[in-house]
Amino acid sequence: MLPSGRVPGTTLNAATTAPGSVRSERSHNVTKVFGVPHEQVVFCHDEATGLKAIIAIYSTALGPALGGTRFYPYESEDEALADVLNLAKGMAYKNALADLDLGGGKAVIIGDPTAIKSEGLLRAYGRFVQSLHGRYFTACDVGTFSEDMDVIARECSYVTGRTVAHGGAGDSSILTAFGVFQGMRAAAEHTWGEPSLRGRRVGVEGVGKVGRRLVEHLVSDGAEVVVTDVTEAAIDRVRAEHPEVQVVDGHAALTGAEIDVYAPCALGGALDDATVETLRAKIVCGGANNQLAHTGIEKQLADRGVLYAPDYVVNSGGVIQVADEIEGFDFDRARQKATGIFDTTRRIFQIAADEGVPPAVAADRLAERRMSEIGRLRGILVGS
């Protein structure tokens, strides 16, 4: 049963208003859904396959909402709703600053993917996405993979992140890591005057798909790299490729080490009060989503003279990669677009300096400006 007892598969429409605080949205449940600024929230239910999904569209001001489908065993439907509302808003901001003609949305499928994922469930989900007629494009996220997108695409035209064999962009971590590296170059230029990591010591936390590829860029650029990961296999793989990479044991050992740059590439919340207090790095720039543990951390970092490259700006290479599928995937074109992350990050640092705010605030302002200024153009009647 969904939280409000609302009939599954029905749509709640809420007028788009000024963006509200993401944090305050966490406490909302369905009965308060009109208290959030999202345009549309759709509940999808197919009893036979066990599908329970929520699709949230935050904004279509810049175009169809693009964001992945998270397949996760949420403890409650309220928790799933809070997550999807939060993630959809984040995608709107990320897509706006990635210079995409796409709005922001996200979907969650409630349940353990290892237990309930099936062809029938994914195809049922695809039919719900299709029923939105292109207002929402889906992609991979935690618990969903390119092969799943291929299955969803059998019922639905609005799918990205498919396998290369099906015309898809494949593994999005390639351009995610590339984009993080571009953002880090911009941060290096802002801090040391040169857009290079040569001779700098960079600490990478989490050497999975994104972190491992970031290490490659850093080593090629002449950086000294130190890593940590909770998985031995991930460390072994990096050491096999780059024996010169150093390894430390855990978050505190890395963030407390003599490093110039800290690159969180594991889970969210890496920047908490304790970390900010002990951090030795001058720059934070990494691929992980939602790095700031709570509001206010961005100011604490700025007060300590640490330059924070906003996560959703520098990790947008992945969404740039999958969004390119909508035109018919071309890796070189997508890579070229992802190089723009350098200029965007640089511009954010400049706005932050000019307006006397932390870069995270400058990024939000720039994204809101683009959604408002470019979104407004839809009001010009073009005729038929």
Ligand SMILES: NC(=O)c1ccc[n+]([C@@H]2O[C@H](COP(=O)([O-])OP(=O)(O)OC[C@H]3O[C@@H](n4cnc5c(N)ncnc54)[C@H](O)[C@@H]3O)[C@@H](O)[C@H]2O)c1
């Ligand atoms: N893959 C993408 O295209 C993409 C795009 C945007 C953002 N991101 C974000 O980047 C981050 C990494 O994504 P990924 O695709 O590389 O995932 P992944 O699962 O391949 O890699 C994550 C790595 O972090 C390690 N890890 C987990 N907890 C850790 C901890 N406490 N300390 C140290 N290491 C830990 C894991 O062992 C794993 O090796 C995630 O936050 C993800 O949301 C990924």
